[in-house]
Amino acid sequence: MKTHLDKKVFAEALALLERVVPSKSHNPLLTYLSLALETSPAASLGDEPQKAPRLVLAGTNEEVSLRLFIGLNAFASQGEHQEASPVHVLVPAAPLAQVVRSLPGDEVLLEVGKEGLGLASGAFQTRLALADPEGFPELFVPEARLHLKALDLLKALVHVRYAASNEEYRGIFRGIQLELGQSLRAVATDGYRLALYDLEGGLAWATSLGEPQAAPIRLVVPARAVDEMVRLLKAAGPEDEVALGFSVASSPGGSQGGTISLALAPAGKPWRAEMTVQLMEGSFPDYERVIPKEWALEVEVEAEVLKESLRRVGALASRENHRLDLLFEDGRLTLNAEGDYGKGREEVPLRTKGVAMSLSFNARYLLDALGPVEGVALLRFSGAQAPAAVSAKGDQEGGYLAVVVPLRV
């Protein structure tokens, strides 16, 4: 097999795969990339049957799998890639990516032979040793169940990612729940704070598979895998759609597992991607009951002004619990912190509606909650021991909502 490939396209594809493929693994095969040349590819998820030959690159770390399809018609020289039998080999991922990034020319000549994978560009030639594809994990991609704007899914994920726990042994708190029903909601919580994002508008379910009739389908995606989904979705343009598939494995104990998949063919990119992620098992907490229904105090403030003030006063807070005392009075917030090194105090003018209230928060949690809010923030409180809500003004119906539990003092 012999084919030409645009160097930039190849390097971009390898950079995406490098994120997923581990540099070390208990299974050394996982440090390899699967490289296949398909001359008459089978129809695949979200993909129209096509005749043109394509290069298929795939890698996996067992939790996240990524497959990239690169059409060769635009790049390969006529005839060179016409082979009787399809080619499928494993190539060491890290050296391949490193070499391709530093190639001198604009084009790469790829050649698979008995002696390995040959790469030539300009005056440079290399030959990488291959491994037998036997034993490399099969990448399972469930059929697409619904389509949505790629940037909508991206927005939902990045709004809530921060609230998931990054600590080991936190179980289900290390996941982000996607609720798929008439619309989409993403939720994350680490038990002390929560973030949710409701997508505006409904979801376009595939008619053949149908929209869930009763409760929405709940899928818990590991936060680290969400980071890879985010990275992939960032390649999308405003009009690109992502095809979402999933398969849920329920067990009698109520614990779920299964997979979720994204298929994306960005309009501006010469590749198409399929990502499959192993879902977490276990039930996400019943978070809705902790969100108060009534509020005793509502506050409007420029988000940026409050963030800066939280940073300043928070710098003096205790390093253990980052405690910040907030006193809301008519048209005014006073922030106080006292830590090992001294005291900080500041006043911020703002608009209040309701009773005066004194509360304590972890300064970092409030900052995180305000993170995605631009413009005017709406803060709602129902008491010194009750969870408080942070959202963007005018965004109450759907969109972003953060809930932060005050510190007990």
Added chain:
Amino acid sequence: MKTHLDKKVFAEALALLERVVPSKSHNPLLTYLSLALETSPAASLGDEPQKAPRLVLAGTNEEVSLRLFIGLNAFASQGEHQEASPVHVLVPAAPLAQVVRSLPGDEVLLEVGKEGLGLASGAFQTRLALADPEGFPELFVPEARLHLKALDLLKALVHVRYAASNEEYRGIFRGIQLELGQSLRAVATDGYRLALYDLEGGLAWATSLGEPQAAPIRLVVPARAVDEMVRLLKAAGPEDEVALGFSVASSPGGSQGGTISLALAPAGKPWRAEMTVQLMEGSFPDYERVIPKEWALEVEVEAEVLKESLRRVGALASRENHRLDLLFEDGRLTLNAEGDYGKGREEVPLRTKGVAMSLSFNARYLLDALGPVEGVALLRFSGAQAPAAVSAKGDQEGGYLAVVVPLRV
């Protein structure tokens, strides 16, 4: 004591000190900054006696000490800093720097009282707890012995820094030797490669202390401390001079210790700095005898072309010794590498004078040696087992010279 200070000036000074002051230490006092207000300062190194009050900030990690002098005449309100007795306190360094960076206003009101260090800016007020300055290390600054352009010293240090060892337990190889005689030379080596830089032109020794008559004075500065010297020198403009002082403590065994100091008052900065560094003990190797005097092959090549080729082929080299085989023939270099994952090969056209030669090198060492060379590089070889020299063409008389030992194969 009460004084006003420009926020940006204060933040810049603290950022310089933060690099030196440890965040944790066996001696907790070292995590503090010494802050003093001097109303009629004593004359100090490289400093004309002055009447205006000034703020003196100092920090140390026992190896590197830094003292910054900030004149207050331009910033302080009249009369406010007129105190009968000078003020001297210790302030926790990390919270102070963090708070000052995030202050809302352009000016800071500093106030030292019984309750601590007060900082006020805009609607923000804080009070940092103080520690007793007793027990804080005295900062010793030797008298200036010579003056040179700050950017010349910077250039000498950054040209050779890479060749010093970063590994623990490598003893004297973790230092950079400064040789001070009629001119200045900086040298570093880790035993496998060496870099030296000779300053153009002579040194201006202070007449009172005098230029060394016989051999140059040799001072070995820890590489980590050189990094801090570099950071400080980067604040200098093209006309700024640095005053260099040192005190050498010889012992009968030939092992030296002592201190070196830099004093710098950048024209564009509102502060003046004094840095003192503890020198290393022990003798630097007699490196001059390993540099060949005659060459069998001289090569000229565009440095950037060779660097890129070394990176590409080097990516395929063994991860253990990064071995690269070089074959110089008439007008041509062929690079070959073979590692765990495959082989790489490339040809580079260049100008050769002398015999054909085949040698092996650690690719990273060659890349490091070429690092500071821009334009045309001159490579000289005297045999497959003899050290090779890398320099910039037309720079042979002084300037930069790197020596790399070939791999034994």
